[in-house]
Amino acid sequence: MSQRGVRLPFDLLGVPVWLDNSFLLVLPLFAYLIGSQITGYAVLLSQVGVPIDPSGLEQGYTPWLLGLAAALGLFASVLVHELGHAVTARLYGVRTREIRLWFLGGVAQFEEMPRGRGAEAVVAVVGPVTSFVIGFLLWWSLPLARDNDGVLLVLSYLAITNALLALFNLLPALPLDGGRVLRGLLELFLPHLTATRIAVGVSGAVAVLLGLYGFFAMNFLLVIMAFFIYNAGRAEGQAAVLHGAFEGKRVADIMTTDPITVDPGMPLEQFVRLASFRPHLGYPVLDAGGLLVGFARIADARAALEGATGEALATVEQVIGPAETIAPDADAFEALRRLAEGDLGRLMVVDGDGRLLGVVGKRDLLALLRDPSEPAAGEEAGLP
Ligand SMILES: [Zn+2]
Structure with a gap:
């Protein structure tokens, strides 16, 4: 990505973290969107077993503060997800150049692709696993926040979105984690190029379905996401094909x-x-x-x-x-x-x-x- 952003003044586990300009733009938007639906979330969460009384959350700035807390928590969750990838990659001797948060989530940039049988699949699957674990821990900690409806709402919102984040990232579409897992598994019994080609084909189909679903559900963030997945998947496939074909050749x-x-x-x-x-x-x-x-x-x-x-x-x-x-x-x-x-x-x-x-x-x-x-x-x- 060419446009930069703001680098956090501290590294996390030795990895520089960048907040992309698109992230800085979208954070207040997310805070606003969540804040404007506080009542809806409270009703929804009550239906899944987290009793929240919305009446106390609608006063003054409260919805916007809760929205901001939820949005920050969401991106912090994405950051931990990416750190999960980074730590696992390090076990394979691969350094992470940077983690970048942007408006569609986060990206961990590795110096190179982790080598070895199944390495890519393992590094990829740790991200969604991390998100599931975060979601589970948050859900498990809910009783601690029983007395504060605001905290309860933010924690349960984050617990559920982390689970959804994990599920979404497991979609078998490059460059999502699920696409990497798919390619990594295919590579166990197919040549690299063939595995990549199949994974890119599946990615395209998943992206089209996702886009159609987003369109009919009027979820336009999903449509944008589908476009992104379609193009990035294709580009990634081409890069992998090139990289593999040229490797070590004079x-x-x-x-x-x-x-x-x-x-x-x-x-x-x-x-x-x-x-x-x-x-x-x-x-x-x-x-x-x-x-x-x-x-x-x-x-x-x-x-x-x-x-x-x-x-x-x-x-x-x-x-x-x-x-x-x-x-x-x-x-x-x-x-x-x-x-x-x-x-x-x-x-x-x-x-x-x-x-x-x-x-x-x-x-x-x-x-x-x-x-x-x-x-x-x-x-x-x-x-x-
Ligand atoms: Zn991931």
Whole structure:
């Protein structure tokens, strides 16, 4: 999240805690919403066995103070839930960079994903378990507050919302905890990419159902939440796929060796013809000694041919531009980043002497993303 907020002046269990700007905006709103429904809550709680007389809670500022206490308690509960994740992640040797409270709850940002069989599922499930425990402890402590209707209302409200929070987070939709548990369990007997793909599919379906439910129940916070889950789940799936596919891969592992190269003396007409059977933007140019001298773009060659009137001997030499190079031992992920930023479509892999070892293009990167558990993609299979 790009927008920052306010960092608490103290860390909790060694984890920095940030209050996002969206959280700071929504806290008074929550306090207001809860405060304006104090009577309703009192009636509701009386029906589930917590007898509260609302008449004493409706005077003056009381509803708003109770609303504020409940809203603060709600976010404190979310904070403890996130700390539950952070402490469990630490058991797996994973540091938590920060915990951030924002308007849809809390997020614990880990330095990396916990590794090991089932680790992600364990770290995820501890959050809802923490919420259930908080809810249970609060419910259990209610008799202590028997004499104060205000305290009783706030405590029982928090007990129930913690239980609901736990149930909601157990929905099998990434990036909710339930989605992580689902993926972690699938990973016990499926490859990582396949498990992620299934989890993302289930997440999408859950998000759509949630959104529809929120729409028909006129609960628009739920609709916003569903949108968030849908998008974040998808993004998380893509990130996981990328991360898994690129992990530990070097440029030398994925490059295409023996690419088509041209020499500076090649006539431009012949060079342009290359484009008619190969879909590349351009080609690496090598000198007689096999050293890379640059990159010639087909578009530049076409422009040069159109501009040249009667010059019969136009050659590639006239259109050589700089090549984007990368070292063979560079990270494959670095190649992806460079390709995304550059505009040549391919990176030239050169050794320390400037010798061309291969090229890395989109196709080489896409090949990495192919799930090894699946048969090769149909595009090739369909060719005679
Ligand atoms: Zn959680």
